[in-house]
Amino acid sequence: MLTDLIKIGFPKNCLSCSNALVKNENFICSSCYFYLPKGELAIGINTDSGKLFEKNDSFFGAGHLFDFDKEGKTQHLLHELKYNSNLPFGEYLGTLLGSEFHGLLSDIDFLVPVPLHPKKEYQRGFNQSQLLGKGISSVTSIPLSSNNLIRTRFTETQTKKNKEERKMNIQNAFEVRSPQEFENKSLLLLDDVITTGSTLMECMKVLSSIEGIQIKALLLAKAVY
Numbered sequence: 001m002l003t004d005l006i007k008i009g010f011p012k013n014c015l016s017c018s019n020a021l022v023k024n025e026n027f028i029c030s031s032c033y034f035y036l037p038k039g040e041l042a043i044g045i046n047t048d049s050g051k052l053f054e055k056n057d058s059f060f061g062a063g064h065l066f067d068f069d070k071e072g073k074t075q076h077l078l079h080e081l082k083y084n085s086n087l088p089f090g091e092y093l094g095t096l097l098g099s100e101f102h103g104l105l106s107d108i109d110f111l112v113p114v115p116l117h118p119k120k121e122y123q124r125g126f127n128q129s130q131l132l133g134k135g136i137s138s139v140t141s142i143p144l145s146s147n148n149l150i151r152t153r154f155t156e157t158q159t160k161k162n163k164e165e166r167k168m169n170i171q172n173a174f175e176v177r178s179p180q181e182f183e184n185k186s187l188l189l190l191d192d193v194i195t196t197g198s199t200l201m202e203c204m205k206v207l208s209s210i211e212g213i214q215i216k217a218l219l220l221a222k223a224v225y
């Protein structure tokens with residue numbers, strides 16, 4: 001009876017445990033959020049995600065919010081974003097990223113979501129990294145740059161590929177339209193998941209030739225590979 005009344009008053013449920021959300025909770029209840037496995041909440045070249053990057057003079061570190069867990073809770077939430085097209089949830093995850101890493105982003109000039117190929121974005125209807133960027137931007141006021149780094153090559157999904165195949169598959173997939181725009185700027189590359197780091201390394205490859213550029217990366221989750 002009481003639970004029914006609570007459900008009427010608060011019709012929304014946690015995307016992870018399905019319990020009814022209470023006031024001030026959005027999408028994930030505070031208990032689930034607390035227990036979701038997290039990364040170091042730091043941005044550096046020696047963090048778990050930073051270590052996936054090859055040495056590069058323009059690279060200044062990476063950080064991630066969630067670690068994939070054995071029970072698949074993190075995966076379940078990412079699935080909700082990517083395959084159930086829960087766009088407001090994607091933006092909300094961005095605000096979480098923005099809040100947790102706020103103090104570490106004061107030097108960033110542009111948030112740069114890893115682009116999808118236009119054909120892929122059309123098929124999916126959105127770019128999940130772009131949604132994260134919107135959320136981060138709303139919390140930090142750092143501007144989003146979504147059309148300077150572009151994807152010029154349509155690539156197969158990386159899911160079933162090994163590290164070497166991933167690297168080959170993504171090679172020469174990106175271009176920078178106007179390098180001057182990023183000269184002497186500090187960028188924060190954004191993506192939903194880092195697995196082997198091959199996609200982000202490929203972005204770094206085209207960006208790092210730009211004069212005075214500094215690149216960091218922020219990921220929603222790090223997958224175990």
Ligand SMILES: [Zn+2]
Nearest residue numbers: 014017029032
């Ligand atoms: Zn929950």
